[in-house]
Amino acid sequence: MNAAAVVAFLIITSAYLELELKGLLLRESVRDLETRAYLVRDNLKDLQSPQQAVALAAESSGSRITLIERSGTVLADSEALAGEMESHLDRPEVRQALEAGVGTAQRFSETRRTDFLYVAVTERGDANAPIVRVAVPMQAISTRLNVVRGTLYITVGVLALVGFALSFVMATYMVRPMEAMRDAAQKIARGDYEVKLELDRRDEFGQLVEAFNSMGHELRNRVGQLESNRRELATIMDNMAEGLLLVEAGGNVTMANRAAAELLGVKDRELVGRALWESVRLPEVDDLLASMEKLEEPRRVWFEDRTHGAQRRVLQVVATPLFDTANGKQHAVLLVSDATEDQKLLEMRQDFVANVSHELKTPLTSISAYVETLLDGAAGDESVRIPFLRKIQVNATRLSKLVSDILNLSRLESGVGDESRQQLDLNAMAQACINKHREAAEAKGVQLSLLRAPQPVIALVNEEDMTEALDNLVVNAISYTPQGGKVEVAARRTDAGLQLEVKDTGCGIPAEALPRVFERFYRVDKARSRDLGGTGLGLAIVKHVAIKHGGRVDAESEVGKGSTFRISLPAPQPSVVRV
Numbered sequence: 134m135n136a137a138a139v140v141a142f143l144i145i146t147s148a149y150l151e152l153e154l155k156g157l158l159l160r161e162s163v164r165d166l167e168t169r170a171y172l173v174r175d176n177l178k179d180l181q182s183p184q185q186a187v188a189l190a191a192e193s194s195g196s197r198i199t200l201i202e203r204s205g206t207v208l209a210d211s212e213a214l215a216g217e218m219e220s221h222l223d224r225p226e227v228r229q230a231l232e233a234g235v236g237t238a239q240r241f242s243e244t245r246r247t248d249f250l251y252v253a254v255t256e257r258g259d260a261n262a263p264i265v266r267v268a269v270p271m272q273a274i275s276t277r278l279n280v281v282r283g284t285l286y287i288t289v290g291v292l293a294l295v296g297f298a299l300s301f302v303m304a305t306y307m308v309r310p311m312e313a314m315r316d317a318a319q320k321i322a323r324g325d326y327e328v329k330l331e332l333d334r335r336d337e338f339g340q341l342v343e344a345f346n347s348m349g350h351e352l353r354n355r356v357g358q359l360e361s362n363r364r365e366l367a368t369i370m371d372n373m374a375e376g377l378l379l380v381e382a383g384g385n386v387t388m389a390n391r392a393a394a395e396l397l398g399v400k401d402r403e404l405v406g407r408a409l410w411e412s413v414r415l416p417e418v419d420d421l422l423a424s425m426e427k428l429e430e431p432r433r434v435w436f437e438d439r440t441h442g443a444q445r446r447v448l449q450v451v452a453t454p455l456f457d458t459a460n461g462k463q464h465a466v467l468l469v470s471d472a473t474e475d476q477k478l479l480e481m482r483q484d485f486v487a488n489v490s491h492e493l494k495t496p497l498t499s500i501s502a503y504v505e506t507l508l509d510g511a512a513g514d515e516s517v518r519i520p521f522l523r524k525i526q527v528n529a530t531r532l533s534k535l536v537s538d539i540l541n542l543s544r545l546e547s548g549v550g551d552e553s554r555q556q557l558d559l560n561a562m563a564q565a566c567i568n569k570h571r572e573a574a575e576a577k578g579v580q581l582s583l584l585r586a587p588q589p590v591i592a593l594v595n596e597e598d599m600t601e602a603l604d605n606l607v608v609n610a611i612s613y614t615p616q617g618g619k620v621e622v623a624a625r626r627t628d629a630g631l632q633l634e635v636k637d638t639g640c641g642i643p644a645e646a647l648p649r650v651f652e653r654f655y656r657v658d659k660a661r662s663r664d665l666g667g668t669g670l671g672l673a674i675v676k677h678v679a680i681k682h683g684g685r686v687d688a689e690s691e692v693g694k695g696s697t698f699r700i701s702l703p704a705p706q707p708s709v710v711r712v
C-alpha cells in the first residue's frame with residue numbers, strides 16, 4: 134500500500150518534472166535562437182550578399198537561417214533557393230516579428246519535411262530592415278530533452294530505491310514493533326492476557342516492549358485476582374441457602390443467586406435484567422419495593438408462598454437499603470429465606486402455650502369449685518366431703534402429672550442429660566416395666582407378658598428416659614385395652630438395629646388419627662383420655678426419647694383389633710479393645 138503510494142508519487146513527480154523541463158528547454162531554445170537571429174541581423178550590415186551572410190551564419194550557428202523582406206519575399210535561405218520560395222508574410226513568426234519585433238512558432242516545415250522551431254526578429258522602427266528568421270529542427274530539442282529525461286529517470290529510480298530501502302529499515306526497526314504492540318494491545322483489550330512480545334533490542338523500542346510485557350503481566354495478575362474474587366463470591370452466593378437479590382429503585386434486578394430463583398420459584402435467567410414484579414407476582418414484595426426509596430433501615434416481611442401448590446411455605450424477605458454513591462442510584466439487597474420451619478415452630482409454641490393453659494385450667498377450675506363448695510358448708514357433711522376430697526386429689530394428681538410431663542418434654546427438647554447413657558439390656562428393662570405395671574394390668578383383667586429375646590439386647594440408653602418411654606407405651610396399651618385383652622412387650626435385635634415393641638389387642642386407632650398421635654396434646658378421644666388420667670403428652674415424650682437416642686418410633690393399628698408401638702434404636706458399635 135505504502136510502496137504503491139510512493140511509486141505513484143514518483144511517477145507523477147517525474148511526469149511533472151519532464152513537462153517542466155520540456156518547457157524550460159523550449160524557452161531556452163527560443164532565447165538562443167533569438168540571440169542568434171540578432172547576431173545574424175547585426176552581421177548582415179557588414180556583408181554585401183544576403184545569400185553569403187545567411188550561409189555563413191547558418192554554418193557558424195548550426196541552424197537554418199532565412200532572410201525575409203518586410204513584404205514577405207524571401208531574400209535568402211540557408212537551405213533553399215530564395216527565388217523558389219513563396220511569400221512568408223503569412224508565417225506566424227514573421228507576422229509577430231513585424232508587430233512586436235520578435236516572433237516564434239513551432240510547425241512542420243514543408244521545405245525540410247520535419248518539425249521546426251522558428252524565431253524571427255526585425256527592427257520595428259526601421260521600415261526597410263529585413264526580417265531574420267532562425268530555425269532549428271525540434272528533433273535537436275528532443276534529443277536534449279531525452280538526455281535530460283534519462284538523467285531524471287535514473288535519479289528518480291535511485292531515489293525510489295533509496296526510499297524503499299529506507300522504508301524497509303523503518304519497517305524493520307520501527308513500524309513492525311509498533312504493529313506488534315498494537316496487535317498485542319488489541320488482544321489484551323479483547324481479554325487475551327497471555328500475550329507476550331519478544332524483541333531482542335536494547336534501544337527505546339526494546340525498553341518499550343519490556344515495559345509493555347510487564348504491564349501485561351501486571352494486568353494478568355490483577356485480572357486473575359479479580360476473577361478469583363469474583364469466583365469466590367459467586368461460589369458463596371450460589372451455595373447460600375438464602376436467596377440474594379440486588380434490586381434497583383425501579384424494581385429492576387441487577388443480580389440474583391441460584392437460591393433466590395429457587396425460593397421464588399423462577400428460572401435463574403428470568404430474574405436478572407428485568408423488574409422483579411414481572412417475574413415474581415407477590416404483592417408483599419411489590420409493597421416492599423414500592424417503599425424502597427423511603428427505606429432507611431432493613432425491613433422484614435413474611436408471606437405465605439401460594440405458588441408452591443398444596444405444600445404450605447412461608448418466605449421471609451429482608452430488604453436492606455444500599456446507596457451507591459458512585460452511580461447515585463438507590464439499591465436494595467433482598468435476602469429471601471424459607472421461614473416455614475421457623476413459622477411452624479412459632480405456631481407450635483403458641484399452640485403449646487394455649488394447650489398448656491387450657492390443660493392446667495381444667496383441673497384447677499375443678500379443684501377450686503370443689504374447695505369452694507366445701508368451704509360453703511359442704512365440708513361438714515361426711516358423705517360429700519370424702520368424695521369431693523377424692524376429686525380434688527385426682528385433679529391434683531393430674532395437674533402434677535401434667536406438670537411433670539411438660540417438664541420432661543422440655544428437658545428432652547433442650548437435650549439436657551444426653552451424656553448420661555449406659556449399656557443396658559432392653560430385655561431387663563422390659564421385664565422391670567412389666568413388673569411395675571403387672572398389678573394394674575391384672576386389676577383391669579389384661580394379660581401383660583414379655584416376649585423375651587434369647588440373648589440380652591444391649592443398647593446404649595439413658596435409663597430414666599427409656600424407662601419413661603416404655604412406661605408410657607405400656608400404660609397406654611393397658612389403658613386402651615379392654616378386659617380380657619393382651620399386652621405383649623418384646624425386645625429384639627434385628628439386622629436393622631434394636632427394637633422395643635409394645636403390642637396390644639385394644640381399641641386401636643383410626644388410620645387418619647394414627648400420624649397425629651405423637652403430637653403434643655393430641656388425643657383420639659379427649660374425654661376418654663382424660664378419664665383414664667392421660668395428659669396427651671405420653672407419646673410425644675416417647676417420640677422425643679426415640680429421636681434423642683438416634684432412633685424413631687412407629688405405630689401400626691387397626692380399629693377394634695389393637696395397636697403396635699415400636700421404638701427402633703441403632704445397635705451400639707462394638708467397642709474395640711487393643712491388645
Ligand code: ADP
Pocket residue numbers: 605609610613637639640641642650655656657658662663666667668669670671672673696
Ligand atoms: P394420653 O395421655 O391421652 O394417652 P398419649 O400421647 O399417650 O396421650 O396418646 C395420645 C392418644 O393416642 C391417646 O389419647 C389415645 O387416643 C391414642 N393412643 C395411644 N396409645 C394407644 C393405644 N395403645 N391404643 C389405642 N389408642 C392409643
